[in-house]
Amino acid sequence: xxxQKNSTHAKDTGHTWDDNLRELTNQPPRWWMISFxxxxxxxxxxFVLFPALPLxxxxxKGILDWTQMKEFQGDLAELEKIRAPFETRIAKMPVSAIxxxxxxxxxxxxxxxxxxxxxxxxxxxxxxxxxxxxxxxADDDWLFGGKIEQIHQSxxxxxxxxxxxxxxxxxPAEIDLLAQHVLALSEGGSNPVGRNLFVNKGCAGxxxxxxxxxxxxxxxxxxxxxxxFSPVTKDSVKHTISHGVNNAMDKNxxxxxxxxxAQQLSDAEIKKLAVYVHQLGGGK
Ligand code: HEC
Ligand code: HEC
Numbered sequence: 197x198x199x200q201k202n203s204t205h206a207k208d209t210g211h212t213w214d215d216n217l218r219e220l221t222n223q224p225p226r227w228w229m230i231s232f233x234x235x236x237x238x239x240x241x242x243f244v245l246f247p248a249l250p251l252x253x254x255x256x257k258g259i260l261d262w263t264q265m266k267e268f269q270g271d272l273a274e275l276e277k278i279r280a281p282f283e284t285r286i287a288k289m290p291v292s293a294i295x296x297x298x299x300x301x302x303x304x305x306x307x308x309x310x311x312x313x314x315x316x317x318x319x320x321x322x323x324x325x326x327x328x329x330x331x332x333x334a335d336d337d338w339l340f341g342g343k344i345e346q347i348h349q350s351x352x353x354x355x356x357x358x359x360x361x362x363x364x365x366x367x368p369a370e371i372d373l374l375a376q377h378v379l380a381l382s383e384g385g386s387n388p389v390g391r392n393l394f395v396n397k398g399c400a401g402x403x404x405x406x407x408x409x410x411x412x413x414x415x416x417x418x419x420x421x422x423x424x425f426s427p428v429t430k431d432s433v434k435h436t437i438s439h440g441v442n443n444a445m446d447k448n449x450x451x452x453x454x455x456x457x458a459q460q461l462s463d464a465e466i467k468k469l470a471v472y473v474h475q476l477g478g479g480k
Contacts, residue, residue, distance in 0.1 A: 291345065312324075312469060315461070316469070324476045328426050332422075334476040334478060335478045336480070337417065341480075344479065347479070348470040351466050351473070352458050354453070355414055356414075357415065358442040359440045361445065362374070362440070371437055374399070375390075375430050376390050377389075377390025381418045382423075435448070
């Protein structure tokens with residue numbers, strides 16, 4: 197090693213180990229000294245430019261006046277600048293036109309993702325996968341319609357389907373027959389006596405003669421295997437028929453209220469959410 201040749205000339209410090217290991221006063225290598233002074237210089241430069249030392253009630257600020265908060269706000273302002281043209285177009289356009297514009301609809305979906313997670317997922321589940329008592333938004337089965345305008349209406353004004361309870365004007369045997377008919381409908385069949393009751397009691401007026409439901413009413417499609425109120429047993433179906441849905445006269449009624457977001461979210465946010473929900477899989 198290059199330093200070895202100096203070892204005989206360099207003074208030793210007087211420390212000796214094992215009789216022949218002496219500690220010498222050699223200079224460290226040149227590259228090491230250079231980096232040492234450079235790092236000292238960097239400390240001084242850093243101290244002058246940036247916040248460095250905590251003081252009693254504040255800190256040394258540095259002449260650049262840099263703070264993490266300012267850097268963050270700068271980044272945010274830049275992001276806003278990128279978003280602004282999209283946001284102004286969304287504010288002016290009807291929601292169907294936004295859906296039709298590839299760039300804008302992509303932007304809406306990205307932008308609404310977090311909003312959906314915060315405001316909608318607690319009821320509708322992540323990605324609209326649904327929760328017990330709350331409808332799935334990611335399939336093509338709609339209570340109030342899956343066209344973009346209908347989804348937009350659902351979010352803006354809220355929805356509240358309503359069905360009277362039939363316990364008061366029907367016998368238990370009738371309720372049972374109605375439930376049998378409804379369960380048969382979901383299997384593609386029918387119960388002849390139950391079907392007559394279905395028409396005579398006025399069920400068909402809301403659910404349609406075929407039981408497929410009417411979007412105007414938000415009445416459920418009874419002919420598919422998708423159920424709003426679980427568990428799906430005959431007793432549960434009888435419960436719905438007996439006590440109704442959102443039926444203020446009966447404390448055992450099923451509750452199903454989609455809140456209105458017109459006061460809570462901006463116009464543009466609601467449009468972006470409508471586009472987001474539409475593309476979850478079931479938009480028409
Ligand atoms: C407090 C729970 C709750 C929250 C929060 C909520 N919803 Fe709903 N939503 C419901 C319920 C319940 C229904 C069904 C109403 C009914 O059955 O009449 C519904 C229905 C809907 C429908 C109509 C579905 C259909 O089949 O026609 C859409 C669309 C919808 N919600 C979107 C949203 C979006 C987007 C958000 C977030 C901004 C949201 N919801 C937040 C409870 C909620
Ligand atoms: C005034 C309109 C109206 C009438 C009349 C009506 N329904 Fe309903 N029904 C609804 C609505 C609205 C819903 C709830 C849909 C929702 O919000 O999920 C519903 C829900 C149901 C459900 C629950 C479906 C599910 O997926 O869990 C059943 C079962 C049902 N109705 C059967 C009947 C039967 C049987 C009758 C007649 C005895 C009847 N309905 C009469 C409007 C009506």
